[in-house]
Amino acid sequence: MTGERLLLSGDDAVALAALHAGVRLGTGYPGTPSTEILETFDQLGGHAQWSPNEKVALEVGLGSAFAGARTIVTMKHVGLNVAADPLFTAAYTDLVGGLIVVSADDPGMASSQNEQDNRHYARAAALPMLEPTDSQQAYDFTWLGFEISERWKIPVILRLTTRVCHAKTVVRPRPALQTPPEPGFRRDVPARVMIPAYAKPAHLRLRQKLAEITAWNETEGPHQLTAGDARLGIVATGIAAVHAREAAPEASQLTVGLTYPLPLERIRAFAEGVERLVVIEEGDPVLVESLRAAGIPAEGKPEMYRFGELNVARVRRILASDTSPEAVPPKGKPPELCQGCSHRGVFETLRDLNCIVSGDIGCYTLGVLPPFSAMDTCVCMGASIGVGLGMRHVLPEEQARRVVSVIGDSTFVHSGITGLAEMVYNPPPTGHVVLILDNGTTAMTGQQEHPGTGRLLDHSPTGKISFEALAESMGVQNVHVVDSQKIETLRELVIDLLARNETSLVVTRQPCVLAAPKIRFYEKANAEQRATETCAADVVD
Template structure:
């Protein structure tokens, strides 16, 4: 029977059917649902690792032990996992190993738009790229076959529109693949210079064998229609091209995107009048075509930035434009915002009010950079807030009493611990705020080592953030409820001037967690409201101003009470009619 599945769900189904035994990942949009779907199969051990490097190493350990294994991450997560991956290319595997990486063309939920295909070339690993949910499932089976035949990790490249689109997929039963024998072999698995020199030679020979495979594999298909236009494409870009041009063009659709099939490209190019390479982000296929002497057009027509769609291709190649009517006025943007009742809101309001310099990190709370909170000065990557604070204060020690780092609980577990280690050990004196909302929020509520629950739902001992900070040598650790803005401000004023590292844990669970109990909605006494708009400074989507004064949307309000604290006129009341705590 066929079922509608997200690309991510189809990858999970493929892993299940292909006998995967161990899978580890750190959540990251758009890759997260692979592991959430895979966790539903009891035959597969699944886990959330604290970061992508750990996930990759765990899966490699399982592969060396002889079982089929898997790890998943978003594109920037691959930067974190790159270290084990590059050397796993040398050791090769025992049981099959797949690393899935999901790029985010169009930056729907990411801090950059990097193209993961560069990694396949740099690490000399085969990379497959499915174009829809059906291929997501099928390519997993093929990836394990390639992995075990060529003794190599295999990369599976996804993208937002493949991961988060649904198509109809046929479900098949699981094939149990026995665990292979494990034989101690230090010349294969211990990478010191002597061994690695020999393994490098094997990697180069494998690359030649994989180049031969690329010419023969049915993953790379030619679809002949009109030969005036020839298209070389892969993944989601192929879908846009086919939708735009249909049978007005012929296609070389690449399912294996590293290594590329030199002779197949040459043969296809020879049969068409004009050759176009259609690929989002970087010009990897196009550059290869030029390198092997095949003339083509590509980036000069479509560019390096953002998502493509069928219209962009139709316009560029056929000169056709669709008729579209714009609204006859300005349409205000609707950027994402912190939810009503979000525990981060009061903290960022306070940081902005105190005019602090704030190094930020990755999570829902990065939204603290947006108006009206405007609180964050810099944000790079997971875990960078604390290290950047440390560096910032080395240049501007005089600014230490007005500079802080903010980092979430899951991000702290991911890579904030090493940053804090550095700050403490190397005589920093920064103030670090850990926003502990007891969950990984932005990616849709995944547990992490500080929440006390595993991906499989097992209840385990929480790893204490407080105890980690203490063990690293932080002597000043305090916990504050971020709904209490006065206490937050007082804590900051005490910790900022202190010439030693301090950690403020801003602790309250995410307002969207099911177990969180909310207060009844607040309301505004219109007679007392002076329309001063001070309450709007906290940026709550449940609050707005009307000609009659401020209004609270009682379908959105969760009764956090921050707006009441903002009102100097006692016009904002809780459900019992009280104006102050």
């Protein structure tokens, strides 16, 4: 591929760069818009694997980096919340192999429950952050991220956004690394064991690293200066920089690539050369507030442009200080559960039984919409069980007995197991009922595997978690498995369990209607492989 002109999405560009840069392990949890990075990395021949959740993915990635291997960990923006615990302490450690943490933000919430701006994490965790504007920079910044990570022995956050992840632009790859370093363990307790005695000097080292990175960013950082009319200067980052170039091609523009720590003196010099300085950034006013705090006079966007994605038309309005109402976009077709979806009967049952439904993240979240209207809360991955238990503890008994927690199979593995532990440990007086809607895949993000399917990222066979056996071993009093299509059986079972003062788990099992043909294909291929291996063993014997 070297020397070719390739048309790649940002996700694919990161995957290709990871392969070329000698990444030995890619870990993550599927989440739009980041999912395709590991899938493409696997297809290109890299070693990629799905973890139960983002926290585990980052911990595995840290172990790989401690062992001297270049490693990439991928997740969407809300996934970084889950991984934040190891992330903040990882900043204190000294890595051997380069480690890139991809945070794929979703301005406009195309497929997310919030619109958080993960640039805040760079400052909070004190980690360098790179923000590419297109696929070429996604490719180049992945290489650069490893170079920064290994030079300063620090994790690097690569922040993408939905538009960069999924839009395709031309990429010219560089030659692949021919001899990546061989992993090997070297003991370094003060740099990796973060007890207070070692963490205190580690924090001082971290701040020194940031000071050095700042100095490097001022003189050598990945920034692009476009000379133009001095009457208007624009400082921009990420995809917003592309919109700004099209909206005001005559303006002078400084596009910042390493956005934390900022090259404030370089920006200050740029600001002194223009009459009016405007910051164009998606999401929160992170950059403009940093400039103002440094004494650099800069205009930011009006509050109304804090929400949703920017585009060329919106940037033109920002530059014109136009705060008149924006045109309301035409309404699209509302999402709905697929025809034949195994979740439909479950939500019909819960609706007809007038249950109070504590919901979760996944396809089944669509149970909130008509004709089901059978979901009352949805906060984050795994929250359904804890939220349901909270309502059970405080509601009057008549209402408490109507509360049911609904969670998907992949989501249960991600962060529902601890909720089940909470149910066993602190059971409400009326008990509780949890439904795992097991459709055999991570359906919402594109039908990826998880620890409950018995298949790895590449669909080859592996160990499989049994939800019912897990629940029984944890001490749940009633554990049942039912076919999602047997609506009357499910209805009678739920009525019975709601009347008990006991803890209950019901696994409703039916493959996703879209994934079922693929699942049958994978299982048949794996069975044939096992049969071939068995026959070969017989011959050897």
